[in-house]
Amino acid sequence: MSDFSSIPDNFVVKNYVPQLDVLQHADVFFTHGGMNSTSEGLYYGTPLAVIPVSADQPMIARRVSELRAGIALGLGDLSPALLRETAEILLADPSYKLQAEAIGASFREAGGASKASEVILEWRHASV
Template sequence: MPQLEVLQHADVFFTHGGMNSTSEGLYYGTPLAVIPVSADQPMVARRVSELRAGLALDLGELSPVLLRETAETLLAFPSFKQQAEVIGASFREAGGASKAAEVILQWRHASV
């Protein structure tokens, strides 16, 4: 599935909370329903929830009803979309990988 293309049109994104998927969803201003499975994903889910760009769910409590209710909540409160858009704008303004490389090279040359 072409995730980046889909995210440009999605109203809600259910994700495991990996950094790539989370960043991609937020980049496009899509509110997240994060279902962490392992590693850093619980921390990412908590942070998305703290920032009000989405909701964190417990994998052990999932049900069709909970998934539907989560989607309805994310759609019913525009603040989730607004927060996701604010974060996405900050990602785009940061300059991406090329800006990161530029900053690293500047730091490296300054420390030599």
């Protein structure tokens, strides 16, 4: 059991939050860098602080950083000071928000699942 006695007054701790709803209002998103969470954060134009844990997450974190839509952090380097500094950088430098918004716009313009299924069906019919 964790000790929750030192949680700052401006924090809300919940067992579950509706991530897509929250991301529409978030200024920064700290994430493990899974493809779904990363895509959802960028879809809503939210700059990311990516803390990869396993699998494809380190590659995703690097790419987010390369695109300047967020900052990649090392799991072993985490500290309250680093998390605060990262949030401050993402909030102070508008280029992160602009890049996240541009990527989000490209996601929305791509057409989503219905467009993907159209492309797959067209490819399938063309190859028969």
